[in-house]
Amino acid sequence: MSTQTEPIQPTGVGDDLMVVARIPFRTRARIWVLTRFIPPIFMFIFAIGLLELISVTEVLPAIVTPSPLTVLETMGRQATTSFLWENMWVTLQEGLLGFLIGSAIGISLGVGVGVSTFIARAVYPFVVLIQSMPRVALAPVFVALLGFGQSAKVLTAVAICFFPPLINTIVGLRNFDSDALLLMRSLRASRWQVFRKLLLPGALPMIFGGLKTAMTFAILGAIVGELTAATEGIGSLIDIAAFQLRMDAVYGYILWMSIVSLGIFGFMDWVDKRVVFWRDDARKTRLTDQE
Amino acid sequence: MRREPERGVAGDVVEVRNVSKRFRKGDREFLALEGVDLRIREGEFVSLVGPSGCGKSTLLRMIGGLTPTTTGQVSVEGHVVDETHRDVALMFQAPTLFPWRTVLDNVLLPLEIDHRPTKDDVAKARALVSLVGLDEFVEHHPRELSGGMQQRVALSRVLVNDPRIMLLDEPFGALDEFTREALNVELADIVGRGKRTVVLVTHSVPEAVFLADRVVAMGTNPGRILGEIQVPFHRPREASLVRSSEFQDLTLEVRKLLGLE
Known part of the structure; x- marks a missing residue:
């Protein structure tokens, strides 16, 4: 057993392995870095160059294809205004609130479906119905229902984002190890204990996956709601700028929103890696016994 | 578990009487077990050995109250088994550890349920973890352990109750051959130390013989x-036992029973 726990010896310069390996480890590491980062950088430069080219040659109307440099300039100007950040905050509020409510609904319904056949039978047909519904199109309905304020946007976000946590909770709760259930049964665990100690933790990786998607959807929902009818929020800024044919401003708002969203998703990822630290564990190989 | 007056020979902890088990697969019925009688004395180590499909795992689960019998009766400690009961602890081929729990918390699980x-x-629980050599x-968490170490944790978990x-x-x-032998x-x-009653299901004849007081061959x-x-062979048994001619003779006899020789 001691052989299993011994740390792997670090290979340094002058190590015998260095002589054996045809390509030294350091060079290999360098090659890895190059092959990892060169392609996306190349793609980025290519895309920006293409946009610049389209803008300079004016193959498309200049008004809809501002040069990337102009957009960058506009973004710099936008960032210095409190205007951008105040409206961004409005959108984030709607998105985050929608995310919280939507996830709560999704997870609770998912748990209900996962543990109770009755709830599963009652809810499932509607789940399928709602899934196939173009929920984005509900935004005008919510505006009609709740007016031009933030609540209609929150509701749009809820409607769009509750689904991934719901379906992932259902799938996650069903994805248990049958031997683990047998073990719990042999220990005479109650239904609650089976849920609390086996099914729920087992479902967490899936649930968190659903939450990450829900976050994207919630912000999307808030912006769709604002595009429908709003006086504040990033969506309304985009709407106004587009109406004025200020495409550089439109792209600027979109990019700023993307950057902030990226930060939020990064945070979600960070939380995810800490809460469900066992996510990437290799599935144990199980030999199936026919009995 | 229903209370019943003690029956059978004194000292029998497990009594399997004329048990059969039918499984239904679609339209076809198949007989997993037929006419099985087995008595296991207190402190005895019994190996059930046989090929896949001989119903040995089913029999094991019946003793644990996890699978109902179709006909016949299983009694443990003089009581008819008709549901899971606290007298038994189960260990599987897969370690079946919970990846979100530490080694200690995994071993504590059975107590925690109670x-x-x-x-x-x-x-x-700590003492049991060190008994299987995993103090440090x-x-x-399980993912930091090799397969053999995980199975040691599972062994501690079986013993904790x-x-x-x-x-x-x-x-x-x-597990691989080396780890398997060591374990x-x-x-x-x-x-050997605990004087426990053990029922082991295995495919391996030498394993069955090495560990058990009695080997039951199934077909x-x-x-x-x-x-x-x-x-x-008396206990403690050393690894070198498997090289003795008596051991070889005994495995040969079991193989004959199984129709392998």
């Missing part, structure tokens, strides 16, 4: 008991 673990419980890993009967379903079947020696040692179509052989 009551809020006390300081004594934690001390006991108490606070680690002080079960009257240990039911081991090919516990080391998924078998350890298991023989641990079991297929329908799943049934072909015969049994007493293993006279």
Whole structure:
């Protein structure tokens, strides 16, 4: 057993392995870095160059294809205004609130479906119905229902984002190890204990996956709601700028929103890696016994 | 579990009487077990050995109250088994550890199901983890352990409840030859000390003989008991036992019972 726990010896310069390996480890590491980062950088430069080219040659109307440099300039100007950040905050509020409510609904319904056949039978047909519904199109309905304020946007976000946590909770709760259930049964665990100690933790990786998607959807929902009818929020800024044919401003708002969203998703990822630290564990190989 | 007056020979912890089990697969019915009679004495180590489909795992689960019998009766400690009961602890081929729990918390699970673990419980779990040689890993998570180490944790978890009967379903079947042998020696040692009743299911004849006081050979179509052989070697048993001619002779006899020779 001691052989299993011994740390792997670090290979340094002058190590015998260095002589054996045809390509030294350091060079290999360098090659890895190059092959990892060169392609996306190349793609980025290519895309920006293409946009610049389209803008300079004016193959498309200049008004809809501002040069990337102009957009960058506009973004710099936008960032210095409190205007951008105040409206961004409005959108984030709607998105985050929608995310919280939507996830709560999704997870609770998912748990209900996962543990109770009755709830599963009652809810499932509607789940399928709602899934196939173009929920984005509900935004005008919510505006009609709740007016031009933030609540209609929150509701749009809820409607769009509750689904991934719901379906992932259902799938996650069903994805248990049958031997683990047998073990719990042999220990005479109650239904609650089976849920609390086996099914729920087992479902967490899936649930968190659903939450990450829900976050994207919630912000999307808030912006769709604002595009429908709003006086504040990033969506309304985009709407106004587009109406004025200020495409550089439109792209600027979109990019700023993307950057902030990226930060939020990064945070979600960070939380995810800490809460469900066992996510990437290799599935144990199980030999199936026919009995 | 229903209370019933003691029956059978005194000292029999497990009594399987004329048990059969039918499974239905679609329209076809198939007989997993037929006419099985088995008595296991207190403190006895019994190996059930046989090919896939001989119903040995089914029989094991019946003793644990996890699978109902179609006909016949299983009694444990004089009581008819008709649901899961606290006298047994189960161990599977896969370690079946919970990846979100530390080694210690995995071992504590059976106690936790029963009551809020006390300081004594934690001390006991720690002692069991060190019994299987994993002191330094108490606070680690299963993913940081090799397959053999994970199965050691599973072994500690089986022992933590002080079960009257240990039911081991090919516990080391998924491990490599070396780890498997090392763990078998350890298991023989641990079991020998505790005077526990153990039922082991295995595909491996040498494993069955090395560990058991009695080897029960089982066959297929329908799943049934072909015969049994007493293993006279006293404990503790050393790894070198498998090289002795007596051991070789005994495995040969079991192989004959199984129709392999």
